[in-house]
Amino acid sequence: MASSLLIKNASQVVTMAGKTEKPARQNAMQQLNVIENGSVLVVDGKIKGVGKLEELKQRYKDDSAAAEVVDATGKTVTPGLIDPHTHLVHAGTRENEYAMRLKGQSYMEIMNAGGGIHATTRATREAGFDQLHEESKQRLDTFFQYGVTTVEAKSGYGLSLEHELKQLEVAAKLNEDHAMDIVSTFMGAHAVPVDEKENPEPFVSRVIEEMIPEVARRKLADFNDVFCERGVFTPDQSRRILEAGKAHGLVPKIHADEIEPYGGAELAAEVGAISADHLLKASEEGIGKMAGNNVIGVLLPGTAFFLMAEYANARKMIDSGVPVALSTDANPGSSPTLSLQFIMNLGCLKMGMTPEEVLSATTINAAHAINRADTIGSLEVGKQADIAIFDVPNYLMLSYNYGMNHIDGVVKRGQFVVAGGQLEN
Numbered sequence: 269m270a271s272s273l274l275i276k277n278a279s280q281v282v283t284m285a286g287k288t289e290k291p292a293r294q295n296a297m298q299q300l301n302v303i304e305n306g307s308v309l310v311v312d313g314k315i316k317g318v319g320k321l322e323e324l325k326q327r328y329k330d331d332s333a334a335a336e337v338v339d340a341t342g343k344t345v346t347p348g349l350i351d352p353h354t355h356l357v358h359a360g361t362r363e364n365e366y367a368m369r370l371k372g373q374s375y376m377e378i379m380n381a382g383g384g385i386h387a388t389t390r391a392t393r394e395a396g397f398d399q400l401h402e403e404s405k406q407r408l409d410t411f412f413q414y415g416v417t418t419v420e421a422k423s424g425y426g427l428s429l430e431h432e433l434k435q436l437e438v439a440a441k442l443n444e445d446h447a448m449d450i451v452s453t454f455m456g457a458h459a460v461p462v463d464e465k466e467n468p469e470p471f472v473s474r475v476i477e478e479m480i481p482e483v484a485r486r487k488l489a490d491f492n493d494v495f496c497e498r499g500v501f502t503p504d505q506s507r508r509i510l511e512a513g514k515a516h517g518l519v520p521k522i523h524a525d526e527i528e529p530y531g532g533a534e535l536a537a538e539v540g541a542i543s544a545d546h547l548l549k550a551s552e553e554g555i556g557k558m559a560g561n562n563v564i565g566v567l568l569p570g571t572a573f574f575l576m577a578e579y580a581n582a583r584k585m586i587d588s589g590v591p592v593a594l595s596t597d598a599n600p601g602s603s604p605t606l607s608l609q610f611i612m613n614l615g616c617l618k619m620g621m622t623p624e625e626v627l628s629a630t631t632i633n634a635a636h637a638i639n640r641a642d643t644i645g646s647l648e649v650g651k652q653a654d655i656a657i658f659d660v661p662n663y664l665m666l667s668y669n670y671g672m673n674h675i676d677g678v679v680k681r682g683q684f685v686v687a688g689g690q691l692e693n
């Protein structure tokens with residue numbers, strides 16, 4: 269017997285239809301394809317129909333008659349939100365560094381003095397598999413409660429084969445035993461280990477010759493990411509690392525131009541990266557090259573907010589034709605938040621994006637940024653039934669009442685994982 273669910277009479281159903289082939293850019297980011305007073309029929313975990321209630325009832329008589337019915341009157345239904353850039357698997361917190369930054373020390377000063385990424389690397393190396401699994405599981409539960417149904421998760425707090433594999437194995441296990449979908453990225457090139465800072469080349473070689481081949485052999489990641497920044501990895505080292513990943517089937521991503529303009533956006537275009545992320549200081553030329561080479565800009569305004577830095581120039585990117593996605597960058601140092609809704613608020617209020625653009629950026633474009641747009645990111649027939657139900661009468665309210673969690677329900681592969689704002693068991 270098929271299991272079916274009918275979410276009926278939502279004041280708005282934001283479908284995002286028609287953007288599965290290519291990420292939305294420029295004006296296409298404004299088009300949400302909203303159905304007023306709309307309903308969604310789900311059968312066996314997939315979207316069977318989206319439209320007016322009467323149409324669905326007529327067209328899919330048996331399925332709608334057998335369905336569990338949920339009344340969404342007064343609510344807004346969207347595709348489950350997608351977070352395309354997180355550092356999900358790590359141990360511990362760094363509130364001490366937050367206090368240091370508030371007294372004037374910079375993020376890079378703290379990192380160069382052995383804190384920052386190095387502090388979380390020490391904690392993550394010390395943590396056992398079970399501790400990492402438990403901490404990360406709790407974060408996934410919170411992501412669900414905020415409407416996120418798929419997250420990308422990076423390694424990068426191991427910085428050795430053993431510990432990078434441990435992080436990726438934790439993500440793989442969570443992908444199996446938690447309802448959240450997790451898409452993994454290898455990021456062994458997140459920092460040069462403290463004791464090798466003076467001579468990073470042997471570490472770069474280990475990333476290329478030892479870590480990438482083993483991660484690929486074990487099929488533990490889809491993507492390969494590098495922190496291309498002065499004092500971390502140079503553009504030349506980053507290029508070699510990303511090319512090595514490509515040779516093993518790992519698609520390039522890049523942490524680019526976060527602290528200063530460093531050629532990261534340009535490099536992303538040159539190596540054919542699926543996305544370049546951060547881009548607070550991306551050059552005009554780099555933005556143009558991204559637009560010309562279909563590189564998605566994954567913007568992380570929570571990082572600018574938390575580091576009290578200038579925001580990425582989202583307007584310029586969108587107007588130049590860069591498809592833009594948004595993400596929390598959830599991590600213990602530069603963006604300790606799990607609320608993609610707050611990131612949507614920042615997208616509007618701090619980066620000049622429209623409410624329509626931020627919804628495109630957290631659904632279909634985020635799906636494209638992790639190469640999953642064929643199955644998620646929009647409410648279209650045949651796609652996975654990942655659905656967010658917000659307790660607001662229209663999508664504008666999502667970015668209007670800022671800093672709030674508007675989630676009422678979350679459906680993952682056709683099953684409620686959050687109902688009445690509470691996590692289901």
Ligand SMILES: N=CN[C@@H](CCC(=O)O)C(=O)O
Binds near residue numbers: 388
């Ligand atoms: N900038 C580099 N990496 C992370 C921060 C990691 C950390 O501080 O622990 C980021 O994307 O912001």
Ligand SMILES: [Zn+2]
Binds near residue numbers: 353355523597
């Ligand atoms: Zn990051």
